[in-house]
Amino acid sequence: MSASLTCTSLSFAWPDGTAVFEGLDASFGPGRTGLLGVNGAGKSTLLKLIAGQLTPSDGTVRVSGEVGRLPQNVTLDTRLRVDEVLGIAARRAALHAIEAGDAAEEHFETLGDDWDVEERALAALGELGLGHVGLDRTVGEVSGGESVLLRLASLLLRRPDVLLLDEPTNNLDVYARRRLYAAVASWPGVLVVVSHDRELLDLVDRIADLRSGRITWYGGNFSAYEEALAVEQEAAERMVRVAEADVRRQKRELTDAHVVLARRRRYGQKMYDTKREPRAVMKMRRRTAQESAGKYRVLHEEKLAEAKERLDDAVEAVRDDDEIRVDLPFTAVPPGREVLTLRDLELVHGIRARGGLDLRGPERVALIGRNGAGKTTLLRTIAGELDPVAGEAAAHVPLRFLPQRLDVLDDGLSVAENVARFAPGATGNRVRARLARFLFRGARADRPAGTLSGGERFRAALAALMLAEPAPQLLLLDEPTNNLDMASVRQLTSALESYEGALIVASHDMPFLDSVGVTRRLLLEEGELKEITTGVVGYPA
Missing domain, CATH: 3.40.50.300 (P-loop containing nucleotide triphosphate hydrolases)
Structure with a gap:
């Protein structure tokens, strides 16, 4: 079987x-x-x-x-x-x-x-x-x-x-x-x-x-799914437009119905006041007219309610997936300003990064290399989490490091409490307003970090980094697209495109690196940090 x-x-x-x-x-x-x-x-x-x-x-x-x-x-x-x-x-x-x-x-x-x-x-x-x-x-x-x-x-x-x-x-x-x-x-x-x-x-x-x-x-x-979904969404959006037009038409017809009924009431009252017919007949006519008017009004109200229900169904079929809206602070770095200096580094775990690196202005550096080459160790050294065994790693501007394991969060604290740790001067309202832009609205901001999914944990860690004081002029990102859905990857890409500071990204996601407009590619291989201008196997330039 x-x-x-x-x-x-x-x-x-x-x-x-x-x-x-x-x-x-x-x-x-x-x-x-x-x-x-x-x-x-x-x-x-x-x-x-x-x-x-x-x-x-x-x-x-x-x-x-x-x-x-x-x-x-x-x-x-x-x-x-x-x-x-x-x-x-x-x-x-x-x-x-x-x-x-x-x-x-x-x-x-x-x-x-x-x-x-x-x-x-x-x-x-x-x-x-x-x-x-x-x-x-x-x-x-x-x-x-x-x-x-x-x-x-x-x-x-x-x-x-x-x-x-x-x-x-x-x-x-x-x-x-x-x-x-x-x-x-x-x-x-x-x-x-x-x-x-x-x-x-x-x-x-x-x-x-x-x-x-x-x-x-x-x-x-x-690829086939994307094509099918595009066709579905086009049809769904078309149905929304049709349903919206139907709701507008039903509202007009209901308004017209109220006008007609008002005219009938006025005419009926006039006939009753002039007593052109016996009183019993007039009462019967008025009662019949009221019943007819009620049915007429109910009919149009039901049609409007049905039209609104069809519109709700049509809107529900259109995807409007929430995406993180990364509100990066103003962190412009003037061209030529010294941002980072690396010189003949020897790192822990026996890793060497021979050679040097001068990062100036709002440069965007892709850090690539095989698993185990030492990319994360290098980023942690730049961030000051690890001391170099030898050599120099000096940052000249405020920096923030978003690690691969997202261990900047305390699992026992809520999302809001975690973010507040990085910005003790921010008010609770400001923290929650920022978290709402990262899709942690209302009670979601009170969820313990230990209960978050991988993508939710990334959003919380990124919010903490962005709200931290002082704002970063150098961002260090270690495999930032891990655990993100495609909508969030697109939004992160869009946010980084508008970021005016310097950026170093360690990633194996070549389409993502291309999308954020890297200006330099550094290959960490066999203990050497080499700038590459032509593609190496598996790592296109």
Whole structure:
């Protein structure tokens, strides 16, 4: 029997009563499905419910076969060995014991028929470009991107019937993304992927669009989905215009009806006053006229109500997804002004960034390189979070650093309280007004940071950075598009286009780097910080 998963009447709410799903029905069959939706729509929550990591308040999840899930934020114990992450430590130890001459029965029971466990593990690592990572190394010796690939390698070894991937390209360099794409393209079972990576989404067979607690299905990949959605939205906007015209017409007809009824009342009263007919007949005529007038008025009022209902339905079909509106402070840096100086840096963890960098004026620098090259370490050193072992890293203007892990937030504090920490001089009203522009309105601003989705957490961290005092004239962004839906990526791009300060962005998202108009590209590779003007493999100029 082929693998499948089915959600029936699925309901789930957070402990504070916030409903995520109410009666959701969905079925995922063999093949690759891209699960889309704006930040906070419940994509990650749905994957956790399917994987059994959350319990629905009502409804059922039925899965035929084993489920494997790659979470959005992979956090591994840095003390674990690679073979422990891959789930083969016990079998590998049993194999080594047998090879050393220990014929104890428990070793054979542990190993079973998996005599090639090491070969398969090394092959899985090799497929993902981790051939250099030995099975005895610890997680603390690999980069964040490599830890994501390690977790994926463990899933490839298990070969679950249903594979759930939550933003799998986060933190992956261009080379690692290519290997992930290949793994996804060749996956034989059920695969559900949440992602904002267009190239990855163009590998799927269908799109599941999660919106307002319901899923709408679209055949084909992301490009086909965009085309279908554009046609739908054009038709929906046309229906809104038709419905608006109908409402205007019904309002006019209702107004005309009131005029007609007023005339009838005046005529009836005049006839009654002149007593041209017997009193009983006049009373009967007036009563009949009132009944007729009432029906006439009710008829037009019902038509207007129906027209308004059709308009509401039409408006609801038009997408008006909220997007973050980043209100960047005035942070202009004059051309030629000295912003940052780097000289012959030697960083912690043995990373070197030989050579120098002078950043002047409102330059935009893209910092690129493989996972583990030291991009995050370099940014943290520039931000003053790490001291260089040797060399110089001097910022000459106020700067702010938005880290990849978004750990600037205190999970125990509310969103508003977190933002207030960075701007102690700001009033509560000012903090909340700014948060509203980042879609934290009303009670949402009081939610604990620890309950936020990845995209919501990004918005909260970005709001804290933007409201901080003094305002930054140098922004350091580490993989800023991770965990953002496509609408938010577009809005972030638009905001950065209008930013007048200096910018350093570490990212593997080449379309995003192109969209923010980078003026220089720096490649951190083999301990050297090199400016590139021509493309290198995987990193176009």
